Amino acid sequence: MAEISVQHIDKIYDNNVQAVFDFNLDVKDGELIVLVGPSGCGKSTTLRMIAGLEDISAGKLLLDGKDITKTPAKDRDMAMVFQSYALYGHMTIYENMAFSLTLRKENPNVIHKKVLAAAEILGLTSQLNKKPSQLSGGQRQRVAMGRSIVRNPKVFLFDEPLSNLDAKLRGATRREILLLHKRLGATMLYVTHDQTEALTLADRIVCMSMGHVQQVGTPLELYDSPANIFVASFIGLPPMNFFDVKVNGKELVGDGFKVPLSDEEADVIKNYQGKEITLGVRPEDVVDNGDIKLRVVMNENLGMNTLVHGHIGSADTAALKLTAKLRGWAEYKNGDTVGVSFGRKHFFDKETTNAIRKGAK
Amino acid sequence: MNREEEKLIQRDRMRFTKNSLSSTLVYIAILFDVFFFVSIYKSDVGSWYYNILIGASILYNLIFMLASFLASEGIKNYKFSFSIVLFVLGAIQICRIFIYPMMAHSATVDLQGEAVTVMGDGQFFRCVIYLVCSAACLIASAVIGAIRSRTLAAHMATITEKAA
Numbered sequence: 001m002a003e004i005s006v007q008h009i010d011k012i013y014d015n016n017v018q019a020v021f022d023f024n025l026d027v028k029d030g031e032l033i034v035l036v037g038p039s040g041c042g043k044s045t046t047l048r049m050i051a052g053l054e055d056i057s058a059g060k061l062l063l064d065g066k067d068i069t070k071t072p073a074k075d076r077d078m079a080m081v082f083q084s085y086a087l088y089g090h091m092t093i094y095e096n097m098a099f100s101l102t103l104r105k106e107n108p109n110v111i112h113k114k115v116l117a118a119a120e121i122l123g124l125t126s127q128l129n130k131k132p133s134q135l136s137g138g139q140r141q142r143v144a145m146g147r148s149i150v151r152n153p154k155v156f157l158f159d160e161p162l163s164n165l166d167a168k169l170r171g172a173t174r175r176e177i178l179l180l181h182k183r184l185g186a187t188m189l190y191v192t193h194d195q196t197e198a199l200t201l202a203d204r205i206v207c208m209s210m211g212h213v214q215q216v217g218t219p220l221e222l223y224d225s226p227a228n229i230f231v232a233s234f235i236g237l238p239p240m241n242f243f244d245v246k247v248n249g250k251e252l253v254g255d256g257f258k259v260p261l262s263d264e265e266a267d268v269i270k271n272y273q274g275k276e277i278t279l280g281v282r283p284e285d286v287v288d289n290g291d292i293k294l295r296v297v298m299n300e301n302l303g304m305n306t307l308v309h310g311h312i313g314s315a316d317t318a319a320l321k322l323t324a325k326l327r328g329w330a331e332y333k334n335g336d337t338v339g340v341s342f343g344r345k346h347f348f349d350k351e352t353t354n355a356i357r358k359g360a361k
Numbered sequence: 362m363n364r365e366e367e368k369l370i371q372r373d374r375m376r377f378t379k380n381s382l383s384s385t386l387v388y389i390a391i392l393f394d395v396f397f398f399v400s401i402y403k404s405d406v407g408s409w410y411y412n413i414l415i416g417a418s419i420l421y422n423l424i425f426m427l428a429s430f431l432a433s434e435g436i437k438n439y440k441f442s443f444s445i446v447l448f449v450l451g452a453i454q455i456c457r458i459f460i461y462p463m464m465a466h467s468a469t470v471d472l473q474g475e476a477v478t479v480m481g482d483g484q485f486f487r488c489v490i491y492l493v494c495s496a497a498c499l500i501a502s503a504v505i506g507a508i509r510s511r512t513l514a515a516h517m518a519t520i521t522e523k524a525a
Contacts, residue, residue, distance in 0.1 A: 094377035109362065109370040112377075128377050 079148030256313030290341025451499030
């Protein structure tokens with residue numbers, strides 16, 4: 001069992017720069033939590049504080065109910081996998097994987113059994129006599145994971161482990177991590193700036209920005225019900241389209257375009273009548289059948305879908321950019337006009353940038 | 362883990378670990394040879410005959426160190442043939458006792474009417490001890506290497522058999 005409770009954690013560096021503000025999170029046993037956010041948002045700092053590699057300036061860190069805020073990293077029973085693999089080049093894969101246990105003076109026969117078991121899980125059995133330089137990036141990352149597995153730690157921590165890999169290898173290694181999590185059933189914390197990794201791997205995602213937690217939830221919750229404009233723009237590829245609109249009865253009025261609302265949608269923003277709000281529409285929720293005129297600028301064919309980039313609204317409002325992800329193969333040219341409508345809509349308060357939920361004032 | 366299983370794992374470990382005991386013993390043998398190498402200089406009494414013997418010994422030392430080092434790399438990887446090489450090198454170290462230190466021991470040379478001892482008792486015993494230690498390390502390394510390489514070969518044959 002390994003449950004982590006992070007309570008009101010702050011990180012303030014010696015130069016008074018605060019990297020993390022009041023971070024709270026309860027991680028259940030066997031859960032895979034992904035910390036996601038742009039560079040410099042404090043996600044790696046948070047992970048390093050949990051690992052014990054950074055001091056915690058304020059707050060508490062509990063592991064299975066035991067306070068480990070001041071416990072040194074080596075005594076926390078956590079294993080960390082780094083982006084740069086951190087393998088010893090002069091040692092074989094076997095020696096690399098056995099190294100941490102050798103340092104702990106474990107029985108060599110026990111070490112051998114653990115290394116072989118980890119190598120079997122990771123498909124590295126045939127590579128054990130090789131040096132890291134003889135392996136591909138993906139294999140090296142698997143060795144780094146193997147080094148963690150042999151320790152049988154309570155918690156696995158991954159700090160952007162796939163960032164050094166090319167796109168194809170990243171996808172394959174990502175699936176391996178997911179399988180590994182299912183197989184080991186271990187508690188894992190995973191840091192990434194890649195939202196695809198976050199959405200595909202996580203049981204729950206912690207979305208961070210500027211040292212603050214923006215939203216904690218399942219991948220579907222973050223995608224479907226983003227808490228604010230930041231989460232809405234960060235989760236989803238291509239990112240969500242945003243427009244400033246005025247609520248006018250059962251329609252939204254933008255600069256040169258109108259968006260009709262369903263009864264349910266109108267009910268959500270009934271308290272914003274006559275006010276300006278931010279409308280968010282995901283590219284995949286734009287349908288090429290409607291009254292809103294999309295003036296095409298460029299067209300990207302992805303095979304199954306076509307990304308159409310253009311502008312809506314008044315001809316002089318270049319800021320009203322819209323990206324539509326249309327089904328099928330389409331061949332639009334610069335200057336073409338497509339009639340579009342919006343499916344699922346997201347509403348955000350213009351001042352607070354928070355999502356408007358039903359009953360909000 | 363029972364005794365039988367432990368033995369099996371011990372054998373299996375050899376697939377991924379080096380025979381560092383044997384190679385370390387070879388390095389120690391080289392070290393003792395260096396001590397011997399340094400010790401014989403004291404016998405440079407200016408006699409051409411002993412100078413030639415020292416020169417020959419130095420030349421052999423260089424060959425010995427190179428051969429031992431290469432053999433240590435081979436034995437590290439459980440190669441049986443290098444056990445034979447090390448055994449031969451060890452035997453030569455023993456034979457050397459009867460060549461240079463023995464011939465020079467208590468011998469005197471007449472230098473300008475003065476009788477000079479080529480190698481005294483102390484120096485002689487030191488040289489003998491260094492050579493004996495060097496030979497012992499080499500032979501021990503060869504024996505351990507031979508046993509381990511045979512064990513590993515048998516273990517690999519079992520694995521191959523099982524896989525087939």
